[in-house]
Amino acid sequence: MTQIFDPRLDILPASQRRLWDELGDTPADFILYGGTALALRIGHRKSVDFDFFSSEPLDPAKLLEQVPYLKNASVIQSEVNTLTVTVRRRGPVKLSFFGVPRLRRVGETSKAPVTGLRVASLLDLAGTKAAVVQRRAEAKDYIDVAAILSEGSIDLPLALASAKAIYGAQFNPQNTLKALVFFDEGNLQGLSQRIKKQLVDAVRGVDLSKLPHLTGKKLDSGRKR
DSSP states (O other): OOEEOOOOGGGSOHHHHHHHGGGGGSOTTOEEEHHHHHHHHHOOSOOOEEEEEESSOOOHHHHHHHOGGGTTOEEEEEETTEEEEEEESSSEEEEEEEEOTTOEESSOOEEOTTTOOEEOOHHHHHHHHHHHTTTOOOHHHHHHHHHHHHHSSOOHHHHHHHHHHHHGGGOOHHHHHHHTTOOSSTTGGGSOHHHHHHHHHHHHTOOGGGOOOOOOEEOOOOOOO
């Protein structure tokens, strides 16, 4: 069952906040993921992008035509199953839409009041963040992982189990553990010593032979049946 949650709208920059009430026009099969979805749940940092995922194929031209708030958007990237744009609400807001037919979920999505916008569960956000640190060395992702662990309901083994359920055999948890203790790439040297220590300690506490088992499910369309 979809849960209603109270989003931390105070973390949105002004331009994003102006757009927020229009996001109710987002097609029902899209779910908000990424740093903004996480920040709306736990309020740990500002986040400037909206990243939407669907398990349905994505036609960029059709999406641009059917979504009112994308009128006059500036297209950054448009290809099969991917659309990235900026819209202006007295300032630029970047939005990305992805169609990922094989994408799975482990938790139940939530809906924001008023807009009805669907937001990924904290467990799914933990899984996607555990995976993304393998692909890029950006401090914001490490800050997000640390914030999830600090929130208290999800530990690192559970985040790794979530990633395995979401991505299947293509996810190797060992690579995430290696990434979370290596701070010499990208802008990771700027991470605070507190966050670095928190991540190193969390990695040391993981026994890969004892990860929880979670089952991934296909993202539902969000449409009433």
